[in-house]
Amino acid sequence: xxxxxxxxxxxxxxxxxxxxxxxxxxxxxxxxxxxxxxxxxxxxxxxxxxxxxxxxxxxxxxxxxxxxxxxxxxxxxxxxxxxxxxxxxxxxxxxxxxxxxxxxxxxxxxxxxxxxxxxxxxxxxxxxxxxxxxxxxxxxxxxxxxxxxxxxxxxxxxxxxxxxxxxxxxxxxx
Numbered sequence: 001x002x003x004x005x006x007x008x009x010x011x012x013x014x015x016x017x018x019x020x021x022x023x024x025x026x027x028x029x030x031x032x033x034x035x036x037x038x039x040x041x042x043x044x045x046x047x048x049x050x051x052x053x054x055x056x057x058x059x060x061x062x063x064x065x066x067x068x069x070x071x072x073x074x075x076x077x078x079x080x081x082x083x084x085x086x087x088x089x090x091x092x093x094x095x096x097x098x099x100x101x102x103x104x105x106x107x108x109x110x111x112x113x114x115x116x117x118x119x120x121x122x123x124x125x126x127x128x129x130x131x132x133x134x135x136x137x138x139x140x141x142x143x144x145x146x147x148x149x150x151x152x153x154x155x156x157x158x159x160x161x162x163x164x165x166x167x168x169x170x171x172x173x174x
Contacts, residue, residue, distance in 0.1 A: 070097035082135035
C-alpha cells in the first residue's frame with residue numbers, strides 16, 4: 001500500500017493539463033477537479049448559510065459535502081478495502097449521509113472530506129483500472145467502474161452545489 005497522502009495535497013490534478021495523458025491520469029484529474037469544487041462550495045459562507053435548506057429534500061451545501069465524504073468512504077473504503085459501513089461508522093441509509101448536527105462545522109466537514117479523498121487516493125494507489133474488488137454488496141467490480149461511478153456522482157452533486165450556492169449568494173443582495 002502507498003504512503004498516506006496529506007489531505008492538503010488532494011485535489012491537485014487539473015483535467016486541462018491531462019489532454020494526452022493515459023486514462024487513469026485523466027480520470028483522477030476529473031475526480032480531483034470535482035472533489036475540489038465540492039469542497040470549495042463552502043468557501044466564504046457562514047455556518048447558517050451552509051446549513052440553509054432551499055429545497056424540500058435534505059440537500060444543503062454542508063449536507064452535500066458530508067454526503068460526498070460518505071460516497072468516498074463507501075466506494076473506496078467499503079468497495080475496495082472491504083471494510084464495512086458499520087465499522088467505518090457510516091449511516092446505513094444513503095439519505096442519512098446528508099444529515100449534520102449542531103457540532104458539525106464547515107471546517108470540520110471540509111477536513112473530513114479532504115481526509116476521505118486522501119484515503120481514497122491511497123487505497124487506489126497500487127490498483128490498476130482492470131483490477132476487480134469485492135467489498136461492495138453489489139459484488140465484484142472493476143476499479144475503472146468505481147472511478148467512473150464516483151465521477152458521475154460527484155459531477156451530479158457539483159450541479160446541485162452550484163445552484164444552491166448561487167441562491168445563497170443572491171439572497172445576500174436582497
